[in-house]
Amino acid sequence: MKFKIRALNIKTRQEGLKEFEKIGATAAGSRIMVDKIFPISLKVRGINPLAANILKQEMLARGGDVVTSRDSLMKTGSKADVIIQGTVKSVKSLIGKIKQQPFGLKALSGDLESYIEKLGESRKRKELIISKKEFNLNEDVPVIGILNVTPDSFYDSGYYFKKDKACRRAETIVKEGAQIIDVGGMSTRPGSLPVSFEEEVERIIPVIEYISKNYDILVSA
Incomplete structure (x- = not known):
């Protein structure tokens, strides 16, 4: 050499x-x-x-x-x-x-x-398998995009609370190279009020359905 x-x-x-x-x-x-x-x-x-x-x-x-x-x-x-x-x-x-x-x-x-x-x-091959998707951690790092569907998000101030805006943001996250999108329906910002399970589901399910239908990407919530 x-x-x-x-x-x-x-x-x-x-x-x-x-x-x-x-x-x-x-x-x-x-x-x-x-x-x-x-x-x-x-x-x-x-x-x-x-x-x-x-x-x-x-x-x-x-x-x-x-x-x-x-x-x-x-x-x-x-x-x-x-x-x-x-x-x-x-x-x-x-x-x-x-x-x-x-x-x-x-x-x-x-x-x-x-x-x-x-x-x-x-180096031993390090694999991460999630829902039939394999990630070779020696060659790449999975990128997770965060999408908050809340009216009081600490990061984006509730900008993606409406479904249409949330779906457009999901499209951007995919284009930016994310392999996983985490959809949040309840804010963890200090002082934020908790929401019921039913309300959280009502917020995130339409967005999750849109992502799953249109993109080959993992979704967590």
């Missing part, structure tokens, strides 16, 4: 900040990126600063990110270390994209491909 690649086991905010500091990331950038959660983080050493910026843009386009140093942001210095963050799926997509790219990215694509293959062999 031309590049040294190592998987980082980042579990806490403090661990993330420590690793970001090691590669010379800016304090402001570190505070933003440390709150993002990704299944895998790969530290790659000796990257061309121009290549580092290409990697960052490509991973952002795939829902991931790349932590870079101050020098690579300024396109100065000869080499830089980066931390590629994302899912196995997004990293594999990145590999295909950079195979013909300059600044050493072609060689990096081969090294990443070999590393991801070995990483897959060393």
Whole structure:
């Protein structure tokens, strides 16, 4: 391998900040990126600063990110270390994209491909099965969209209380990539009044029926 690649086991905010500091990331950038959660983080050493910026843009386009140093942001210095963050799926997509790219990215694509293959062999397949739907947690993270059908929701102030608005919001949630929609019929906002079981059912059933009829997506309530 031309590049040294190592998987980082980042579990806490403090661990993330420590690793970001090691590669010379800016304090402001570190505070933003440390709150993002990704299944895998790969530290790659000796990257061309121009290549580092290409990697960052490509991973952002795939829902991931790349932590870079101050020098690579300024396109100065000869080499830089980066931390590629994302899912196995997004990293594999990145590999295909950079195979013909300059600044050493072609060689990096081969090294990443070999590393991801070995990483897959060393990790047990983690599956989540819900109502006959399977999620491979090694490659992707299920996204849950929250849809509150309440007049006093803490988050959206009851904007989706009416069925038509709730259904339009469900369509948006699906388009944004959610695999599960959680429909809430009773607010948990401090000070909110409880509702009867019958009223809660009356609020959520029409919306659940609409979602189930129109989209191949899991619904919880």
